[in-house]
Amino acid sequence: MKTHEALPLSRRAFVKSTVAASGGLMLTLALPRADAALNPWTGDAAGTEISAWLTIDPNSQVTIRVAQSEMGEGVFTAMPMLVAEELDCDWSQVKAEYASANRSVRENGVYRRMGTGGSGAVRRSREYLQQAGASARERLKAAAAARWDVDVNTLRTDKGRVFHDASGRSAAYGVLAAEAAAITLAEEPAIRKAGEFKLLGTPLNRLDVPSKVDGSATFGIDVKVPGMVYAAYDACPVWGGALASLDPAPALAVKGVKQVIEVEDGFAVIADSYWQARKGLDALAPNWDLGEHANASSDAMRAEFKTDLDRRGVVAHEEGDAYANLESAETVIEADYDAPYLAHLAMEPVNCTVAIAEDRVDVWTGTQNPESILGAAAEILGRAPETIHVHNCFLGGGFGRRSMPDFARRALAIAKALGPTPVKVLWSREADTRTGHFRPLAALRFKAGFDASGKPVALLNRSATHSILAGFRPEVVQNGLDGSSTEGLENQPYDIAHVSIEHHLKRTPVPVWFWRSVGSSQNGFALEAFIDEMAEAAGQDPLAFRQGLLHKHPAMLNTLNMAAEKASWGRPMAPGTAQGIAIHESFGSICAQVAEVAVTRSGEVRVERVVTAIDCGNTVNPRTIAEQVESSVIYGLSAALWGRSDIENGQVVQQNFDRNRVVKMAEAPAIETHFSLSGGEHWGGIGEPALPPTAPAVVNAIYRITGRRIRALPIAQHDLRWG
Amino acid sequence: MITLTVNGKTHTIDVEPDTPLLWVLRDHLDLTGTKFGCGIAQCGACTVHLGGRPLRSCVTPVSAAAGQAITTIEGLAGDTLHAVQQAWIEHDVPQCGYCQSGQLMVAAHLVDNNANPSDADIDKAMINICRCGTYPRMRSALHRAAALARDAMADA
Numbered sequence: 107m108k109t110h111e112a113l114p115l116s117r118r119a120f121v122k123s124t125v126a127a128s129g130g131l132m133l134t135l136a137l138p139r140a141d142a143a144l145n146p147w148t149g150d151a152a153g154t155e156i157s158a159w160l161t162i163d164p165n166s167q168v169t170i171r172v173a174q175s176e177m178g179e180g181v182f183t184a185m186p187m188l189v190a191e192e193l194d195c196d197w198s199q200v201k202a203e204y205a206s207a208n209r210s211v212r213e214n215g216v217y218r219r220m221g222t223g224g225s226g227a228v229r230r231s232r233e234y235l236q237q238a239g240a241s242a243r244e245r246l247k248a249a250a251a252a253r254w255d256v257d258v259n260t261l262r263t264d265k266g267r268v269f270h271d272a273s274g275r276s277a278a279y280g281v282l283a284a285e286a287a288a289i290t291l292a293e294e295p296a297i298r299k300a301g302e303f304k305l306l307g308t309p310l311n312r313l314d315v316p317s318k319v320d321g322s323a324t325f326g327i328d329v330k331v332p333g334m335v336y337a338a339y340d341a342c343p344v345w346g347g348a349l350a351s352l353d354p355a356p357a358l359a360v361k362g363v364k365q366v367i368e369v370e371d372g373f374a375v376i377a378d379s380y381w382q383a384r385k386g387l388d389a390l391a392p393n394w395d396l397g398e399h400a401n402a403s404s405d406a407m408r409a410e411f412k413t414d415l416d417r418r419g420v421v422a423h424e425e426g427d428a429y430a431n432l433e434s435a436e437t438v439i440e441a442d443y444d445a446p447y448l449a450h451l452a453m454e455p456v457n458c459t460v461a462i463a464e465d466r467v468d469v470w471t472g473t474q475n476p477e478s479i480l481g482a483a484a485e486i487l488g489r490a491p492e493t494i495h496v497h498n499c500f501l502g503g504g505f506g507r508r509s510m511p512d513f514a515r516r517a518l519a520i521a522k523a524l525g526p527t528p529v530k531v532l533w534s535r536e537a538d539t540r541t542g543h544f545r546p547l548a549a550l551r552f553k554a555g556f557d558a559s560g561k562p563v564a565l566l567n568r569s570a571t572h573s574i575l576a577g578f579r580p581e582v583v584q585n586g587l588d589g590s591s592t593e594g595l596e597n598q599p600y601d602i603a604h605v606s607i608e609h610h611l612k613r614t615p616v617p618v619w620f621w622r623s624v625g626s627s628q629n630g631f632a633l634e635a636f637i638d639e640m641a642e643a644a645g646q647d648p649l650a651f652r653q654g655l656l657h658k659h660p661a662m663l664n665t666l667n668m669a670a671e672k673a674s675w676g677r678p679m680a681p682g683t684a685q686g687i688a689i690h691e692s693f694g695s696i697c698a699q700v701a702e703v704a705v706t707r708s709g710e711v712r713v714e715r716v717v718t719a720i721d722c723g724n725t726v727n728p729r730t731i732a733e734q735v736e737s738s739v740i741y742g743l744s745a746a747l748w749g750r751s752d753i754e755n756g757q758v759v760q761q762n763f764d765r766n767r768v769v770k771m772a773e774a775p776a777i778e779t780h781f782s783l784s785g786g787e788h789w790g791g792i793g794e795p796a797l798p799p800t801a802p803a804v805v806n807a808i809y810r811i812t813g814r815r816i817r818a819l820p821i822a823q824h825d826l827r828w829g
Numbered sequence: 830m831i832t833l834t835v836n837g838k839t840h841t842i843d844v845e846p847d848t849p850l851l852w853v854l855r856d857h858l859d860l861t862g863t864k865f866g867c868g869i870a871q872c873g874a875c876t877v878h879l880g881g882r883p884l885r886s887c888v889t890p891v892s893a894a895a896g897q898a899i900t901t902i903e904g905l906a907g908d909t910l911h912a913v914q915q916a917w918i919e920h921d922v923p924q925c926g927y928c929q930s931g932q933l934m935v936a937a938h939l940v941d942n943n944a945n946p947s948d949a950d951i952d953k954a955m956i957n958i959c960r961c962g963t964y965p966r967m968r969s970a971l972h973r974a975a976a977l978a979r980d981a982m983a984d985a
Contacts, residue, residue: 176925177925178923178924178925178926178961179924180924311918311919311921312921312923314923314926315917315918315921315922315923315926316918317926318923318926318929319910319914319917319918319922319923319929319933320862320902320903320905320906320910320914321860321861321862321863321901321902321903321930322862322903323926324861325864325926325927327861327864327865328855328861330859330861336856361845379844379848379852379856379857380852380855380856381845381848381849381852381856382845451960452925452927452960453864453866453872453874453925453927453928453958453959453960453961454864454866454925454927455865455866500925500926500927501925502864502925502926502927503925503927503960503961504925505960532865534868535866535867535868535869729921730921733921733924733963733966736962736963736965736966737924737961737962737963738962739962740961740962740964741960741961741962744960762867762868762869762871763866763867763869763871763872763958764867764869764871768958768960769962769964770955770956770957770958770964771951771952771955771956771964771967771968772952772953772955772956774962774964774965774968776965777965
């Protein structure tokens with residue numbers, strides 16, 4: 107690592123003056139705003155800590171710690187609801203704040219699951235959060251029982267008070283909290299089950315919303331630490347490339363620029379303000395060694411993936427003998443599909459603020475995985491994990507982008523070079539995109555055979571998909587199969603006697619990562635579009651064809667039928683408009699959608715309405731579930747219509763919103779959400795499952811208008827003029 | 830030195846005149862409600878009001894804003910929240926929330942200048958990007974905000 111220092115203020119002098127000015131005590135007090143109460147990481151809530159999960163103050167305000175990341179999916183409301191369900195507190199007195207990853211490290215993983223992804227927040231933490239609430243409630247009751255010298259079983263709780271009805275006495279939780287905190291229960295109480303809930307299943311407004319309408323919610327980019335400098339960062343535009351040489355003089359000539367630092371695969375410009383740093387960065391003409399991937403092309407990669415489809419792949423799932431039955435089938439249809447690499451494009455460009463002191467390190471950022479950043483800081487800075495404090499902020503969108511600690515690693519390396527001067531590192535939109543990780547490229551082939559009556563007898567599927575896990579967790583890739591590549595295919599739900607689902611695991615220089623709904627985003631598209639092709643070959647209506655093949659899956663059938671019924675499937679549509687239907691199960695939830703689409707004769711597509719039925723088993727907050735359905739449909743629709751990250755000459759072509767068209771208000775369809783809940787003990791995810799059906803429902807509708815099968819995403823690359 | 834009037838307060842700031850207004854608000858005045866999204870006036874996360882009209886501050890040199898009234902999300906509310914802020918809360922609009930300051934500045938201007946915006950008016954005015962897809966809720970909240978604003982006028 108090299109550093110270039112601005113004259114006359116040397117780095118040494120600068121560091122010294124910074125330390126002298128701000129001292130060493132700033133870190134725990136480093137709240138950037140007057141309304142610090144709205145900061146998610148505030149911590150140290152007033153009142154008595156009943157357990158790591160909650161505190162109760164003398165006015166009975168309950169602060170519940172959230173160990174998942176708030177990126178719009180509503181965990182700052184849903185997680186507290188799970189605790190409050192059992193606690194019987196007054197919901198209007200509930201506050202949420204982030205749980206501390208540092209504490210979880212120090213206290214043997216007390217916060218359990220701190221990574222947010224896989225639509226897992228509710229289904230992976232529900233039971234222990236309910237347990238935390240129930241346990242606190244019973245301890246408050248035990249405290250009251252001791253105070254009043256009555257049997258605990260004669261007490262009840264409601265809205266933040268313990269009642270002894272026989273004597274007419276009651277006490278607020280705030281009064282009992284200190285005594286409750288000292289009580290240990292002989293045994294943990296049972297938690298409530300579906301059917302016994304008071305709060306769960308109630309539509310509630312989100313706790314974080316008020317702070318998000320007045321500018322007071324703090325995102326990572328908003329953090330300001332006393333004495334902080336700003337850094338603009340950029341990396342080699344080609345993966346695996348490196349900085350060959352850099353003349354820092356043009357940047358150092360910019361007012362406010364202090365230093366240019368070469369770090370890992372790029373460089374950072376350090377200045378008194380972000381714009382000065384950015385101006386300095388833009389003034390530089392780095393000489394990159396583009397490395398061995400300077401000619402990489404996604405067109406060439408796609409062509410290679412498609413060639414692989416001509417060969418048998420590794421069998422991911424097999425029933426009967428698909429090959430023999432395709433051979434003997436009366437009719438066979440075949441189609442190839444593909445979906446491109448795709449950036450996440452969260453609204454907030456990635457950023458990270460780091461302050462390194464002698465005895466502790468503080469990191470502020472919006473992350474889906476604070477523990478991975480804590481680990482990265484310990485590794486990069488050579489510090490004990492117990493001394494690293496990661497302060498999670500609200501995330502300006504996640505979608506998977508913020509579960510990768512790449513940006514924090516760069517920021518930590520820059521901070522290490524700066525020593526004790528706190529630094530905020532901010533990526534430009536373009537740098538965020540090109541240093542990000544992409545939804546994998548995928549190519550898929552389907553072959554279906556039908557008997558003389560039109561009944562499907564065999565289904566062959568081959569996919570060639572860039573593997574996420576082969577690079578990230580190679581130990582879980584068995585026999586060349588990455589489950590995240592074949593999800594939605596290997597578990598295809600249709601009742602066909604002979605099935606072979608095969609896979610080719612692919613890797614290219616393009617970095618890939620989890621993108622909202624992961625493999626299901628491409629696989630759901632391709633499978634459900636092909637099912638419509640099969641329905642046509644069988645001479646059946648797309649709904650009736652699916653119904654006939656889903657009779658062994660009552661939950662899927664129920665959800666499919668609800669979407670069809672709520673959309674009045676088959677209703678007369680105006681010329682140039684049509685309905686399309688699709689269903690997909692992912693992350694423990696089943697989602698069916700009917701898209702109503704218009705295509706003008708000049709080929710312009712407009713999605714007018716999307717009717718959704720969702721079975722996520724049970725609900726915590728039906729309002730945020732509807733919001734997640736709307737969000738998934740629109741995120742999925744942007745991808746379906748226009749989304750592509752092309753690679754040319756080893757570089758991403760679409761880096762900013764001028765070339766990444768996304769759905770705006772005028773293009774947003776009306777979206778309806780209907781619940782087809784199977785209930786019982788089943789809890790499914792909700793952040794992702796409503797995405798996979800959108801693209802196929804739309805392309806299936808487009809076919810009925812234009813006669814054009816769209817087998818490659820995005821839709822915009824196809825000429826859809828008709829009539 | 831540049832003199833700026835932001836949310837009714839006057840500030841004199843030592844900053845290069847070509848610095849985008851966005852970064853002066855965020856880094857110099859600590860008004861971080863206004864967000865950086867793209868830097869090329871495509872997404873609208875940086876929208877503020879200049880002389881009462883929505884403006885994308887990421888491409889506006891601070892020198893061009895000197896001497897005019899600037900309103901940011903922090904200054905949108907008066908004694909009470911603006912009708913769009915109230916309606917946004919009622920309709921539970923924000924998800925991640927990052928784009929919402931910019932969305933609200935556009936929405937406020939629409940409602941302040943159109944007592945009863947149609948869906949077409951909303952489509953035309955609301956051209957900022959939201960990656961969470963809060964558009965359907967923003968639309969219903971805008972209709973609600975217009976009704977709240979009309980009620981307030983009738984009461985006045």
